[in-house]
Each structure stands twice: as structure tokens, then as C-alpha cells.
Amino acid sequence: MEGHEKLEKARERIIETIAQNIHLYGLVPSAGRQYGMMFFQNEPLTLDDMTEKLGMSKTSMSTSVRALSDLKLVERAWKKGVRKDLYKVTDDWYQSFIDLFSIKWRRSVTLHLVAIKKSLAELEQLSIDPTASEELQKEVQIDIEKLKYIKNYYEWLERLVDVFEDQKIFDLVPIMNDSESDS
Amino acid sequence: MEGHEKLEKARERIIETIAQNIHLYGLVPSAGRQYGMMFFQNEPLTLDDMTEKLGMSKTSMSTSVRALSDLKLVERAWKKGVRKDLYKVTDDWYQSFIDLFSIKWRRSVTLHLVAIKKSLAELEQLSIDPTASEELQKEVQIDIEKLKYIKNYYEWLERLVDVFEDQKIFDLVPIMNDSESDS
DNA sequence: TAGTTTGTACGGTTTTTACTGTACAAACTA
């Protein structure tokens, strides 16, 4: 096998692995392939570049690069003399992981807490309603306890997201670089 | 509005929120609805119970309850005299979150590390190949650096998963229960 | 043993999602 082929194969393996795991970011394999391809390019790419490299329509490139941008996996880049939009992969992968939490999980936490507080208020109202039957009262009380539990849980999750966002997670799990024993 | 209706509505809100956010677990809304419904049941349920409550086929219940089980969001339960399989939601939500990492993210980390090590070995081989052109050598060297970087990243992620799995995360982000000022 | 009950594999259908091509608005160029 020729040298360039070997290089290509080594890259392909990584790209395909990314494609098969990108669902953890809520993205589809083709977006992962796009990301992986960009990762190995040393220059920012235009939508037309991507179309050419991946053999997909420009429209698709546009929508998926937007999805990648929303998760801050790729970002806009500039190069003098180029009028087209340029994109490159965000080079801090630790930050990308954190951004996933900041964006997707915090949103989820917020939605849940809103719903829980609303339902909790309604049930607490109901629990002091004298027209409610004894049996209903009991059910309501059980649900209130359940909602209190998951409220605590989501507040914990919120604090967890905070810990990622303000980088405190690196105190507990520090970044360690290989001791590069280069000659 | 009648009491039972109010209770139902308060539950419905929570269930729907879960359904809309369960994609973070790689599951579809209907599985989330199933989970949410089970959450408010105080008894374990059979597949037939679920079919009735959700108006979906037993086959669907079977497959989605398996998906929920795989993520340890629900677990088997036993009740004397009941021959059918019984399921209930895992009541430790913190543990469920941790299990998500243990199962989905660790798997992803492992797959990535395998691929990276393989490609890295190939590229290192290639980098000492005397038949390779100067230009290729340079490209290979760049890729090696990139792979080393993401190798470090996935090793960090692996340690992060460890920290969740062995509960050390609770040192950094402790569980706090509301001071329950019950009379 | 024969007769039930229960869960799931499998094939087919419906629904959803990914992707494409066209058409156009906005931003550049001359």
C-alpha cells in the first residue's frame, strides 16, 4: 500500500469512529463524518469544499454545519481574500465537551425545573383543598414527595453543569498531557 | 376542574417534559412517556399494563422497556403471585445519570481509543518509512500530533467517567436535600 | 402430556427524518 493511501486509511478510521459516536451529541453520522473530515484539514473550509470532499449537496452542508456550530463543534474562520464563509473545527475538545453540557443539558434542566415547580405548586394547592377526598389527598402527597425528589435531582444536575461551565471539573479530573519524550 | 383531573394534569406536564428531553439518553419521546408514566405508578407494571395505559402495542412496550432497561432507567421487579414480568423505574436518579455515562460514554471512549491507538501506530510506522516523500512525512507528523491530542482528550474523558462511576463526583457536587420543614 | 400464558423475532406499514434541487434574498463586484 502506498504512503498516501496509508495516511488516508488511518484518517478514515478516526472519521468513521467519530461518525458512529456523534449521536451522543444528538447529531447524525453524516454530520460526524463532516466534522471528522474537517478535523484533518489544516485549513478552514468553505461549503463548496465540503460538498466536494463529501459528495453531498451544498444545502446539506449548510444545515449540518449549522448544527455543528450550534454545539460549538465548529466555528467560523477568516482568511484574507476569501469571500465565502469559512469553517474550522473548534480545537479545544475539552471545551466542546463542556459546551455540550452548557447547551443541551442546561436547557433540559431548565425545562424540567420549570415544569416541576409548576406542578408542585398545583399539587400543594390541591393538598390543602378541603373538597378533595382522603384517597386523593394521599395520592397527591405521594406525588409531592416524588416531585421534591426530582427537583433536588435537577438542582444537583444544574450545579453539575455549573461545575463544568466554570472549569472546576478540571480540579477533580485534571487534564494530563503525555510526557512527550520526543528526541 | 375536578381534583383527579388536576392531579392528572400536573403529572402530564412532568411526563411530557421527560418525553421531550429523553433524547439526551438516546431514546425517543414515546419511551420517555413510558418512563414518565411508570414514574407516577406506585406499583410495578406488566407489559400489558403499559399497553393499556399508553395505548400502544405490546411489541412496542417490550422493545422500549428493553431500551430503558439497558440504560438502567427501569428494572425488573417482583410481586408475589404475579407471573408476568414486572418493571419499575429505578428510583435513584443520580445513579441513573451515572449509568448513562458508564454505559454510553464509556463505550464511546473505548471505541475511540482503540481506533486512535491503531491509527497512531500506523502513522508512526509510516513516519519512519524512508520511501515516504518529505511532503508526506510532514502531513503524517501533523496528524500524529492531532491524534496525540485527542488521545489525551479521550483519556481525560475516561477518567471523568471513572469519577462518576466511583461516586467521587459527589465530593465536588454534593447532593443537597431541601431542608424539609414539615410540620 | 396437552393446553395456556407470556415475551419477543420478524415482516410489513406508517411516520419521521435526512437529503436533494430549485429558487431566491442578501451581499458583494464592477
Next chain:
DNA sequence: TAGTTTGTACAGTAAAAACCGTACAAACTA
């Protein structure tokens, strides 16, 4: 200003996933 270029909205199509009903194997019952 008119003429390009570039990104994306939108509608239609292709592909994938969710869901259902049937059929059957495994486990239980009598």
C-alpha cells in the same frame, strides 16, 4: 446601477426509524 456570487428557505423525494400484528418459542399449569 446591473450582474455575480453565496447561503439558505422551501418543497419534494429517498432513506431510516418507529410502530404494529402475526406467529412462535419458552415457560408455566393442570
